[in-house]
Amino acid sequence: MAENQAEKRSRRGLLGFVFGRRGLWSKKCTADNGNKTPMRSSNASAPCTSNIQFTKSPGNELNSKKLQEYKVSPEPIQNQTQTQIQRPISKPLSNQYPNNNPGPVQQQARKVVPRESIGLSGELESMIMDNQKAKGMMFGSLGNLKQPGTTAVGNQTTVQNSGYGRKTMEGERQTPVRPISVSNNQDQSGSLCRAISTRMDPETLKIMGNEDYKNGNFVEALALYDAAIAIDPKKAAYRSNKSAALTALGRILEAVFECREAIRMEPHYHRAHHRLANLYLRLGEVENSIYHIKRSGPEADQEDILKAKTVQMHLNKCTEAKRLRDWNNLIKETKNTIASGADAATQVYALQAEAFLKSYRHQEADDALSRCPVFDVEMNTKYYGPIGYAGFLVVWAQVHMSLGRFGEAVEAIQLAAKLDRNNREVSMVLRRVQAVTPARSKGNDFFKAGRFQEASAAYGEVLEHDSRNSVLLCNRAACLFKMGQFDRAIGDSTAALAVRPAYAKARLRRADCNAKLGNWELAVGDYEILRKETPEDDQVIRGLMEAQNHLVKRRGHENL
Template identity: 25%
Template sequence: MNDRSCPSRKKDLGNTAYKAKDFGKAHQHYDKAIELDPKNITFYTNKAAVFYEEGKLDECVEQCNKAIDIGRETRADYKLIAKAMARAGNAFQKKDDLKQALSWFEKSLSEFRDPELVKKAKALEKNIKEAERLAYVNPEIAKKEKESGNEFFKKGDYPTAMRHYNEAVKRDPLNAILYSNRAACLTKLMEFQRALEDCDTCIKLDPKFIKGYIRKAAALTAMKEWSQAQRAYEDALNIDSTNAEAQEGLRNCIRNNDEDPEKARERLMNDPEVQEILRDPGMRILLEQMSQDPGAVREHLQNPEIRKKLLKLRDAGIIQMR
């Protein structure tokens, strides 16, 4: 066979034109290669790559499908079939048809588990889920769900209230009030740990929302965690020193906290959270600074995360704070 009419030679010429972005010539060479060897699926995937670069995405997918069909017929290397499928996925991703793109990537991975495509598929799946979540957000619907939840909460039908609060959170996941409401419902259902998680989310979203602290304290009180509940009420009173609910809650904690101070300190010292704080190099530097300059604590208390850690150490009796 004359070298000039050799399919692989035509493919090489096509590749050279492709790299030079001379897509017209690339098509001509790949078409000639296909004419000379119509069962070689690489020529079709190469043409698909040219169409992709030209933005002709439907034509790209069409060439990929041809490559796959011929590959199945000729029992081509599964890696070549996987490549054609991945290329079709890339075309759909460029078209913003993300679900189709993911479907093609998954088909490709079923043929050959290319590590890079695994990462790409996982990232795409994550993007799809996030897009679906954001598309689901609707503050107006969240408000109606919250109101329905409140009605069932007042009636004492806490399971039904929970269903509405769950939906409200999905519809408006950055609304601190919704987590506070759901925490109150979870406390009634005696799911205290989940209630505390919602309270922490509420506080993180809106550190000045006093009900987040009060409901956290209520859950801790129900668990008879008096020292932690006391701290939560103190946090609430730092926001509003006149809040009657927080004042009464604090008094209740002080009345009921009859745990032996030494036993309480021992329990807190064995707390993994306390141990983690003490292992933190940054906190050790901060504690050293406070020992040399007690007034420095005021500045550090402005940082909510550091404040939380310092109060934990105070409760353990490791530091004193006035």
């Protein structure tokens, strides 16, 4: 009882004096307060339309009579000074406080407020401030929380979430941020969530999460929803809101599992059904999407059904194109499928990359997979199953190998073999990678030792297993160039450029060979392309100038 009275008194101005922070004024929220007020939305990641407002507390006005009511604890709180917001304070004049009087500001800093007088909101602010300091974050609002999986460039930090929920936060300190995995992020936020959950009301946490979600602070919103779930794990609305925050952060598979849990708790939860339907559509699971659209009640409309059927139509065309081995049509239909709404469908991106590989367009295959959302191994295996995820890894391994990333290829195919040992395609690609990798390393060693004939033979052995590998072709061209076999070197360089037009090293090799043979027009053409791509490359500039001079001289002699 005494604790409740202290909490009530804390809302009368002391919170503003100690923290100078915002106070919480509860109003009815339209953002997922159960089933009574469902939010109409056609997108799972649409911002919450919460009416909750955070207003600034009365400020630094302190009622001295009310302050006397609080008894000062005999033991000072250890982290009390850490919870205060640091504000810039002008230096006092030398004669302002004579006799070394510390002045009112320093006197206030030595005042100690008992823990029970801080109140729930004050304790939450204190915990968040301590957590920010422990992780090297800035003082200030929750909007300055560093998000998992970020990299700092200058004064900006951009979320790396594979294209979803991307946002930029300015004003952070210029400190390097190490990428953090999803599991590590959950472990680090767990202590904060548990600390908050010991005192806060879950509905209050949800309301605060809704406000952060509405303002685009998705990491902070996620932490608050997690705290609410820790207190009341059986509330479906908390799971559904957490799913929305995860979706905004690009963690689509985790969002699916949270929506499933919300529906398990509350089978007729329309908004959760609608969110899950949108997630399934993005993942290319059209049948599951339609199933949940039909159970979304007033949340869904006919447009949702039409969108799902459009994606299904393009998926059917993809299946037919692959059956006919019509790779150009498969590329077209996978693009249409992604554009229609299946923008997180891993299997569609894998199909597109496979079609590019079959068409010997290796660079475009890599570009296709680079647009695919990236989820960790555990989450992929949990959602797609070991066999399904192994099929995706097979394509990744082939793309890596086609571009000379042999280490990544070995890692991907070995993981696929662990997940699906009985897959013939996995075994075939694994054998090829195991044959290519050591032979390629042997060729590199020979080249470094100046044994170009043996290096060329080693690369040729590898090319028997992978005849259109651009890196191996370019390496052999380098050996042939060193041996003066310029025509053969041009042939290998041209073959490498056929599958990888943007391969600058192969183009430079061909330009140098043409220059050696006196094919100045061809050399100038390649050098000019390289100059546009790398305008500051000295080797390219020198080669271009030399080729142009020789070309001018030859044309001058022809005109005589």
